[in-house]
Amino acid sequence: MNINCIIVDDEPIARNILKTYIDQVPYLTLTASCEDAFEAMQILSKKDIDLLILDINMPRLSGFEMLRSLKIYPAVIITSAYPEYALEGFELSVTDYLLKPFSFARFVQATEKVINRTSDVTSLTKDEDLFMMVKSEKKLTKIFFDDISYVEAYGNYIFIHTSQERIMSKQTLIQFEQQLPASKFTRIHKSYIASVKNIKFIEGNELSISGKKLPVGKVYRENLMKSLR
Numbered sequence: 623m624n625i626n627c628i629i630v631d632d633e634p635i636a637r638n639i640l641k642t643y644i645d646q647v648p649y650l651t652l653t654a655s656c657e658d659a660f661e662a663m664q665i666l667s668k669k670d671i672d673l674l675i676l677d678i679n680m681p682r683l684s685g686f687e688m689l690r691s692l693k694i695y696p697a698v699i700i701t702s703a704y705p706e707y708a709l710e711g712f713e714l715s716v717t718d719y720l721l722k723p724f725s726f727a728r729f730v731q732a733t734e735k736v737i738n739r740t741s742d743v744t745s746l747t748k749d750e751d752l753f754m755m756v757k758s759e760k761k762l763t764k765i766f767f768d769d770i771s772y773v774e775a776y777g778n779y780i781f782i783h784t785s786q787e788r789i790m791s792k793q794t795l796i797q798f799e800q801q802l803p804a805s806k807f808t809r810i811h812k813s814y815i816a817s818v819k820n821i822k823f824i825e826g827n828e829l830s831i832s833g834k835k836l837p838v839g840k841v842y843r844e845n846l847m848k849s850l851r
Contacts (some may be wrong), residue, residue, distance in 0.1 A: 623737060627673035630662040630688075631656045631701065632680045636722070640675055640701070643729045650733060659688035671696050678702045679712075689714050694796055695735045715778060715794045715816055740781050742827040754801060756782065758791045765789065767806050771832035773798060783832070808849040811839040 628696060629640045629649055644650045653669055656662040658680055665671065667737050676698055678685040686707070686802070689695055698716040700707075701724070708719045718732035753766045769784040775795040782789040782798075791798070799815055810816045810829065814836050822830040824846075827838050 623649055623652055625649055625672045625733070625736060626651050626653045626670060626733040626768070627675055628653050628662055628665055628671055629675050630659060630680070630685065631675075631678065633659055633677070636701065640729075643726050646726065647730060647733060659683040659685065663688065664690070666692070666695070673733070674698045676700055678704065678707055682688065684712065686710060694800065699732045699736070712778075756789065756791050758789050763789055767803060767817075768819070770807070770817050771820045772817060772836060773807075773836075775813040785832070808842075808846050810842050810846050811837050813837075816846075821850065824850075 627644065629637050629644075629652065631637050631640070637657075641652060641655060644652045650673075653671060654662075654665045656665065660683060662674070662676075666674075673696055676685040676688070678700060679702070683691075683702065685702075689698065698711075698714070700711045700719045701722060702711075702717050702719070703722040705721055711719045717735050720728060720732055752768070753764055755762045756765055757763075765782060765784060769786065771783045771785065773795065774781040774783065776790075778794060779790055779792050780795055780798050782791065795813065795815065799809060802815065806818060807815050808818055814830055816829065816836065820831050824830075825836065827840075828835045829838055829846075
């Protein structure tokens with residue numbers, strides 16, 4: 623596995639240390655080293671990035687403000703001298719939180735978490751592929767796309783509602799959405815993803831799916847209607 627990463631830190635010394643660490647890890651490829659969040663956001667809009675190595679306290683836009691402004695972002699390792707922000711980091715589903723100064727061994731441990739987290743959900747990518755493997759309760763469960771009715775967010779967990787059962791998996795809705803075929807699923811709310819084929823009707827700000835009514839968020843309604851067309 624190769625992981626394309628970018629460094630985002632306003633301190634030159636911190637960027638140089640991270641670059642030295644990255645050069646020693648064979649599965650990491652440094653795509654860019656950015657001085658601020660705005661530069662990093664430009665890179666993210668143009669290139670496929672798998673990992674952000676992100677400082678928190680930066681001028682103009684902090685690391686957390688950057689993450690909140692992005693609809694979708696890759697895996698994130700926070701590097702910070704301030705332990706009090708750790709909880710806020712994990713609420714944003716960061717993979718790890720490294721307190722400066724940290725050792726090379728601790729850095730490698732964090733990047734290995736990225737690999738493990740990526741392999742927790744293995745999705746087949748060709749159009750003809752019909753299923754995905756989802757990590758649930760220490761086991762991998764095979765789920766056919768056509769069996770999924772909707773997916774519900776619950777903090778850092780999701781509930782996958784299928785025609786037979788409800789499956790819980792420790793990941794965010796954003797992470798799970800990236801594994802789904804866009805032709806089959808659409809985001810309808812900050813807390814819900816729906817299977818397009820299983821939607822029965824839309825009435826006002828709700829839709830009916832598999833005998834249950836789900837809310838439709840205003841910002842998602844236009845994309846929902848495009849999916850149904």
